[in-house]
Amino acid sequence: MTSITEIAKNARHAGRRLATLDAATKNAALTRIGEDLRIHASEIFSANSRDLARAEENHLAPPLKKRLVVNEDKLAEIIRGVEALRALPEPVGRVLEARELDTGLELYRKSAPIGVIGVVFESRPDALVQISTLCLKSGNAVILKGGSEAAETNRALAQIIGTASLAAGLPDGWISLLETREDVGLMLREDAYIDLIVPRGSNEFVRHVMDSTRIPVLGHADGVCHVYVDADADMTRALDIVDDSKTQYVAVCNAAETILVHCTVAEDFLPALAERFAGRVKILGCPETKRILPAVDAASDDDWRAEYLDYIVAVRVVDDVVAAVDHINTYGSGHTDTIVTTDTARAQWFMTAVDSASVFHNCSTRFADGYRYGLGAELGIATGKIHARGPVGLDGLLSYKWHMYGAGHIVSDYTGAAGRAFTHRALDAREQ
């Protein structure tokens, strides 16, 4: 049995080799992975049927069971995802900045892999393929821990990906699969070898991870998203956006939890909202909301911070856009907030003042998603402000390095009264 420290150390070594591989080698490995997933389909399906049988025995809730399934259609979708990723331009070594410091002394800031990524993800087994191939494409080694409900499927998928990529010339150890919760705890200690942790899962789990490791964590604990219906909102549009933001899929982080309504339109808007939500969504309201809609229950201070993930919504009447922004910056989680208004200057101010990863004008909070943003596969959503923010795709797996090319240049020639001056001339951002 290999220890977690050994796994992490091997991942560090493999990651450093992966960082030196060219696009052709990495893409050949992605091709081979796609082919091998097809070739070994029956092994995947049989592992998956064992997971499903166990889910049946354990009386897993139907939506969770549904997410577990890997059938012909799902596998075809997974393989298409790998092919789409292979087709993307090479993300490593892109010149982000280029400057001549002096004749013959040139500085290039180039994208570079981060190194070793630890990812803990929910029960969907397709996430394993998506995350590991994202890491491969971006030159990172990865240590994965999937949901225990999908243990057999995950093992089969990780095995196929590991073998296929080894055959394609990738270094052993670039992908590893952990299987127990205890192993995750041990992984969080390996800050000498792991550069970034991406936890996907329940809020409690993400917060636990953030609190128990020195490794930087990319993720979000809460998704308390808002829709602000402004004085100058189109009421039909506002109803549609509020409804979609709240109910299109209630169990996700980009669903709206609180609706803020400008006081001058509350008398019109709130009865219409109550009618739209009748029998579908429970409304909790501030005193002014309760005055207009006497039947609703009172919202407490806790409700402004609540991530219901359910058919419940908190509603507050506010004096103006400043009060709306104050509410969002006080109670929100920095995830996604939208303003509905026809006043573009006010929308612009709202978007600048709200301190959230995604700030929208006249559209549903549910658009905050890597696929919808066109980022390709999504690694996760981050609400921190350091490194990546909002939906994170390949970019979140990249850092950069400063490459400098000289011809014997030394610093002592640039010091003192007679020292040479730097030219600091922008160069074409083309690689040397």
Place this chain on the structure above:
Amino acid sequence: MTSITEIAKNARHAGRRLATLDAATKNAALTRIGEDLRIHASEIFSANSRDLARAEENHLAPPLKKRLVVNEDKLAEIIRGVEALRALPEPVGRVLEARELDTGLELYRKSAPIGVIGVVFESRPDALVQISTLCLKSGNAVILKGGSEAAETNRALAQIIGTASLAAGLPDGWISLLETREDVGLMLREDAYIDLIVPRGSNEFVRHVMDSTRIPVLGHADGVCHVYVDADADMTRALDIVDDSKTQYVAVCNAAETILVHCTVAEDFLPALAERFAGRVKILGCPETKRILPAVDAASDDDWRAEYLDYIVAVRVVDDVVAAVDHINTYGSGHTDTIVTTDTARAQWFMTAVDSASVFHNCSTRFADGYRYGLGAELGIATGKIHARGPVGLDGLLSYKWHMYGAGHIVSDYTGAAGRAFTHRALDAREQ
């Protein structure tokens, strides 16, 4: 007396207002700050003379005392720095990415301030002006703690900057000055209000900060930099680069600590190096180095990890560039490493394989510096791989937000078999 929590909370509020200010307002504040530093020059000089008198009493070492001095020349340089910063293009709101998701639904990734930055810096009082104006320009609130040797000068400078910026319409509380080490400890707990800590100072101090806060830390603990002299190195050039990297300024993080020499040139290079360093730099060597230079002391495993910051250098003979990279990735600190060679393919491989913030070809490690890189003022140097890496200027003080503009777009129109498809068409990166 305001508590540290109050200071941090006020900074959070001020930062959010600062984030909404336009370039003209921020630049007017920078103009006013420059003017007021000139107007209040005598207050600054008199505060500085009190610091210098105390330094005299406390028998501060002459180089430290020299760094404390703010005289006419130094003040002019400080004011020129503020003017140069004001002249830089507005860093906030730059469009980093732009994409149409569908007709009328447009996504813009725009640079945004991080929020509240806590900076602990060394005794140079000019650092206070540099750091606080960098924060102002980038729309961030800042909490500063300077070296206690410069307490009076720092207080005068912070007072002038605060008053000038308030008069120019900036929010109260965007700049605060802490005065005790205890306050720094309290600041590190304010993760609810502070987004980033930048510690500048001794390695022990930086490591202490990294270990004692949940706030992300931008900085570096060690600077163990290497020069690798390849088989195909020009020997004269190699000697000059090694000498400059080691001795141009020994007390800084980008000075070289270990020299790696390819075995086929060691017989030629090492005696020349010993002659160059004779009486100036003490050499510690690996067994092969000792065979060629019997007079040198043996280097231990600890020496490969040592940041001497002194006229001492560790020398190791290696079999090839792979062994050189292995050594650097094993013992280095990920700061700056350089290869001296005429073989550009090998240089390219070295630069890709070395996992450091700055990787150089044929130039001195001493170039790794924000000013020399042309970044304008330097906030610090980071050796982490998340967010900013290497010398960090204004960019390290920026995050981004996703701005989306719709016309009532809702997600339910894009789901199911008959759902609309996204166009995901690249837009001109011009702001809407």
